[in-house]
Amino acid sequence: MQIWRINVRTQTLTKEPVPAGWEKLGGRGLLARIMLDEVPPTCEPLGPRNKLIFAPGLLVGHMISSTDRISIGGKSPLTGGIKEANAGGRTGMHMAMMGIKALIVEDFPLGKDLWVLHLSLEGAKWQKAEGLTGLGVYDSAKELVRRYGEKVAISLIGPGGEMKMLSAGIQNIDKDRIPSRIAARGGLGAVMASKGLKAIVFDNAGGQKPPIQNLEAFRRAQKDFTAALMNHPQTALYRDYGTQAMPQMTQGFGALPTRNFSQGTFEQVETISGEHMRDLLLKRGGESDPTHACMAGCTIRCSNVFGGEDGKSIVSPLEYETVGLMGSNLGIGDLDVIARLNWQANDLGLDTIELGAALGVAADSGVFAFGDGDAALKLMDEIRAGTPLGRLLGAGAGLVGKVYGNERVPVVKNQAMSAYEPRAIKGTGVTYATTPQGADHTCGLTIRAKVNHLDPLGQAKVSLPAQLNMAGYDTLGACIFAGFGFATAPTSIPELIKARYGWDAPADYLQVLGRETIKMEREWNKQAGFTKKDDRLPEYMTREPLPPNNPVFDVSEEELDTIYDDL
């Protein structure tokens, strides 16, 4: 494996050996290490000193179910802190097959042109993004596949990224060449634009799967893991409903974000639920598909294709986070409308969580009426046109609140919360508050923990292990749902590592990786100027009770401040 370093000013590629300290890391952990070693924490996120880094997780490259994810990172222009966003799709697998341990994109372009960077074992080629600039993500991906062939992996940005919107992500094509796998959070699409890149094409021709030290042991461990995953009851649930199993569950906890996080239940939950969606898709048929895999080899198939009444795909996938943030959070109970909003956000290349939250604050500030799907869809046109309002919405929830003088903004470190209300699931509130990434459920969701989610006491002890596990999975390249398998067959992680790399890994290797990763991220953020004062939920959530159960967020500041003390 090598480090590939791209300088966008000189348009050169350098291939370097992997430094000793980077060898045993991948994905999110490796990003944190590279950030600490190379990126000045006080740098301007959209300036020449920031870097955009791609790193597949440690287990990527062999189609172990749900473990071929790509981590993308840099300094976030949204939070000002360290950022890792990960995604499924092809990119991780292709990079592993090309022997790229990490791709580091650095410096500043000389002109204002956007480029397509084509990487293959023969090196780097640069082509102006003519015919692509300004194009939506779907058409861009189609054209890139036409130009570069059906076998490549592609990471690309949309019009939102090109406009350097702080909610812009980086999309990756999936096994069907649909560009719907977005490293969504924290504005990395804007960083990619600041480097002058519309797309990176990974052509793995001539590449091969990474070497395995002990193939027999590897296959054995993989089999154990897959069996555990297949037999886990959650897997079956997610196979039927995907993440859309969630609306009824969060509703039950009074934790379904509704109308800009002002209520925890939504009167139209039935029509946005996974059960309803599955029935709808089965009835509609055509391109509709309630169970769909995002990566080759995945056995969970949590994804879906949401087709309209005519059976044609509206968007793929429609996930719970989007349904929560662009549905109940906007007072919208119609899945077809939500699916159209989702397609627009995808095509613009924007994070549906941040955008849904921004729209929620906008509605709360009088920009449009909650429940008015047509108005919400028109706002997507404003974003595409780059009008002042469109640009503001693309800049995320925090800025909408500041511009409209509205303090009711569900963000931490200026990043929007996911679709779990922290007053009603306080452990997840602790995660939102304390993770170095800014509010993010994938940094440690606690909804399945067997605790009283309304109790303010002890939630740090619920959040911390979840945070460590997730940072570990993100370092391995494993999907959050792979956790169902690893939880039941925990020895399979050190076994897979030992078999692939020959490293002796301890039984708690997942937590070891998670601990090391979070430590590095916290250190980087500290050097960037973050303090404990940044580890807080918005003040109004500590003051305003959340109907119907009326909790406030009352986990003590001391608990928040000491959560990592024994890290």
Place this chain on the structure above:
Amino acid sequence: MQIWRINVRTQTLTKEPVPAGWEKLGGRGLLARIMLDEVPPTCEPLGPRNKLIFAPGLLVGHMISSTDRISIGGKSPLTGGIKEANAGGRTGMHMAMMGIKALIVEDFPLGKDLWVLHLSLEGAKWQKAEGLTGLGVYDSAKELVRRYGEKVAISLIGPGGEMKMLSAGIQNIDKDRIPSRIAARGGLGAVMASKGLKAIVFDNAGGQKPPIQNLEAFRRAQKDFTAALMNHPQTALYRDYGTQAMPQMTQGFGALPTRNFSQGTFEQVETISGEHMRDLLLKRGGESDPTHACMAGCTIRCSNVFGGEDGKSIVSPLEYETVGLMGSNLGIGDLDVIARLNWQANDLGLDTIELGAALGVAADSGVFAFGDGDAALKLMDEIRAGTPLGRLLGAGAGLVGKVYGNERVPVVKNQAMSAYEPRAIKGTGVTYATTPQGADHTCGLTIRAKVNHLDPLGQAKVSLPAQLNMAGYDTLGACIFAGFGFATAPTSIPELIKARYGWDAPADYLQVLGRETIKMEREWNKQAGFTKKDDRLPEYMTREPLPPNNPVFDVSEEELDTIYDDL
């Protein structure tokens, strides 16, 4: 003297004795003390835990020339840090005559109505701001004077404040009842709106000047100070040109902000200079007045009335900061256009520095063309109408940059720089970077220091004494120009203090006050989460040379980090 405490929820006034630790402070120093004692540094600036505080300086109440200023403060919604903004006009004098050492406005209003709070020796009266809400500052002030009489002092906000714009200030009427004395910086107008207040009326009927321990000594010291002030050569200069003496001077240093701080000289400097302005006003006559006093008793009369060709006043005053930020910084060389922009900003109740900088970033981002005065004036209409673009501009330069993905934003702690380019006057750059207030020339301008302003070495030693002096003046209630007198007759400060209060003050009392004030402000900001990383100029200024002399800002981070070490 008493502390008057207003609860906006219960609409009650409590009069309290002055706590021991507050007695020997006034103005900016007293604000810092109250903030430390009462306002949680992590509070939401527009939430119920923030407070809005008014405090006249220690020397206010006897019409000593240029020393009757009012300090207004709280947690800034613009910077997130401690904020003191001060102004001339009547408010300080009236409060002193009413025996109010500080007015503390706290809590949250129950409804969404705006109110007029009338304070007199008889107590507090509340009246709904009917007929005033949405009205510009000039018409609001006129109507308030009609309702409450010609003798009152008034602090009020305009439509910008009502919309909680982060560049909204609080205006004070002057001796002519013109509401042009704005405590401009840091968004305190938005804080006032969040407390449900459109205006505070100070009715000093029955009040009297504060007691003086030794009247004879007081008169003697006052005479010394006034003589020193009158004889100072700068006083004569400011009497002729006011702050408008500056454009030719900053142009000479290559430090006149031009086209969003991208150049240090402006090819149309002649037509925005003080010399040109004075000639113009003398020629035009009518209401035009090149030398005008903002407070009763001021002998400098640095202010002016800018009349149009028909002799009718366009705006009063037109100051250098506005000419720099809304003139050269926007590529506009026509004083009549600048005066109209200034009137609009005043009537909206916005800080012309922040707004000029926001317009500069907007022009730099393609929103309108540099030099297009008509377009700039139309944008003022957008602000008044509260359109998304108008609201964004009102939110200040930093947010415009974030929304347009433009890193070329002249702010520190999210507050816009004044009309002194820090690459060309590096001592002032050190002040911008390190003052707890965010970029602000009134916290320590160094342009008159006899040093090489382009030399990166030793600038902390130039900035620090200027910062201490200014914090001292702001605590005394003295205008920056009073410094000309105090510098020549330095003993007059301890003499005035001793005569008025009976306190033995050391010879360096000004610096003692300044030191104590800045220490408290830094402590508060630290508790709010500020670190050394916040004491930085924008990265592009350390990278992009400034024509024509092509300096970058290259004062070392170590120098910035150690400036207060011996405080």
